[in-house]
Amino acid sequence: MAHATEHTDAESHADADFSLFDPRFRADPYPGYTRLHAAGRLRRTAFGAWISPSYRVCSQVLRDPRFGRPELPEDGRTRSFLGLNPPDHTRLRRLAAKAFTPRLIEGLRPRIEELAEQLLDAALGQDGAQEQGNVHGQDNAQEQGEFDLVAAFAHPLPVIVISELLGVPTEDRDRFTAWSDTLARALGPEYLLPPDALAEIDSTRGQFEAYFRELAAQRRVQPTDDLLSALVAVCDDGEVLSEAELIATCTLLLIAGHETTVNLIANGTLALLREPQRLAWFRAHPEAAPAVVEELLRFDPPVQLTMRTALVDADVEGVPIAAGEQILLVIGAANRDPEVFADPDRLDFSRAENTGGSAGGTDRHLAFGLGIHFCLGAALARLEGQIALTAFARRVHEPELATDEVSYRDNLILRGPASLPVRHRRG
Ligand code: HEM
Secondary structure (H helix, E strand, O other), X not given: OOOOXXXXXXXXXXXXXXXXXXXXXXXXXXXXXXXXXXXXXXXXXXXXXXEEOOHXXXXXXXXXXXXXXXXXXXXXXXXXHHHOOOOHXXXXXXXXXXXXOHHHHHOOHHHHHHXXXXXXXXXXXXXXXXXXXXXXXXXXXXXXXXXXXXXHHHOHHHHHHHHHHXXXXXXXHHHHHHHHHHHHHOOOOHHHOOHHHHHHHHHHHHHHXXXXXXXHHHHHHOOOOOXXXXXXXXXXXXXXXXXXXXXXXXXXXXXXXXXXXXXXXXXXXXXXXXXXXXXXXXXXXXXXHHHHXXXXXXXXXXXXXXXXXXXXXXXXXXXXXXXXXEEEEOHHHHOOOOOOOOOOOOOOOOOHHHOOOOOOOOOOXXXXXXXXXXXXXXXXXXXXXHHHHHHHHHHOEEEEEOOOOOOEOOOOOEOOEOOOEEEEEOO
16 A cells, blocks of 8 residues: 555554454553554555554544445355444334433333342342452452453343343343343454454354244243334335344344443443542442543453444545455554544543543444444443443442453453452452
8 A cells, every 4th residue: 555655654564563363462452552543544465455443534434335245245145234334224223222321221220229229239249149359368358359251240230131121031042142242242344354264253153043933932922021122013014124134133242241241340340440549439439431431442442342334435534445455443442543532541530521422423432333333222221331330339349450451352342351350248
């Protein structure tokens, strides 16, 4: 790409200083993003796609109708609307959006609060049940406890919420958690996956489809007030929603509800544990939960990366992008773009840049994307994050991270700890 002088230089470094596959990158991608920023707003990667860490480029491309999802392969597979362009995207998103109005989401608040309290009761050993974690030493067994924040709190909370909303039996949780984990790895482009992953993903997709097909058949006979029943009714009513699209929509919602909010809660807790004075401030100011959650979403976003393909010959920052070429938009880097965020590596709950607005595309961080694919569950995720982190701050006394090294889940797109042992004072 000899046309753009400032980018040519960056390209010649190829990916020497930035690798998505490097385990050090998984543990902490942010120093790599700083180098990526220094190399320019847009560059070509060694594997051919373009990559941009720039807030300006990411937000432009996400709103630009010349960019979208690649052509459907002729594999007979039905994609969810996350993977579709208008007009199919518009039609299917509109149907699902009926379940995500601000009023309906706000109505879930009491249930989410109740769940958060129950899960923390169990994690802290305050429900009469056996505590989930280990107890440290004989002498201080009474004073200290430990639990895995991911397994005991960050994961079950959003999973139960989305299961109840959709109408998926929570008893089946272990089954679809494993499927969901596998399919979440399929969110990225196939060329970024290890070859043996593809077969596993295909077979998991089949199991998930069969599972939803059966549930849909049950709701057809015996409808309830859940989202699945509502979608089944739409599907049976006319030509708006096919059975395959129904299944793809449910799978998307279940995975999106599973795999992202868990990371908001876990990444958010981790950031707070690493800066105890900010956690103390938050504990004293629970009314700041919305601002705290926005800053945590900016600081360490659950979705680090998304992609767009040029649908026609296009240009970005004066660089021609040919139809069919793909751009990786690094949300995690855009959220720390020094052109937009002052002192971007600093966690700052009073940041003015985050108060740009709410759903609809005026947020200043890009954690929920932008444009037509802006996260449908953003209001739900925010509510869950606010409730979970407030409850954690209030109920877990003198919490400390009980490991020196946090291990991350194996996923290129989604970033979050596999487990997060937290030690705390009892009482
Ligand atoms: C789309 C992030 C929670 C449902 C997206 C996108 C992002 C995102 C970045 C856009 C992807 C792209 O443009 O390629 C997040 C984060 C969450 C979260 C960070 C938690 C903190 C949820 C929840 C749900 C949900 C709880 C629903 C239950 C969806 C759906 C889409 C989407 C359906 C596709 C929208 C479309 O294509 O029109 N999300 N999400 N998300 N999200 Fe979320």
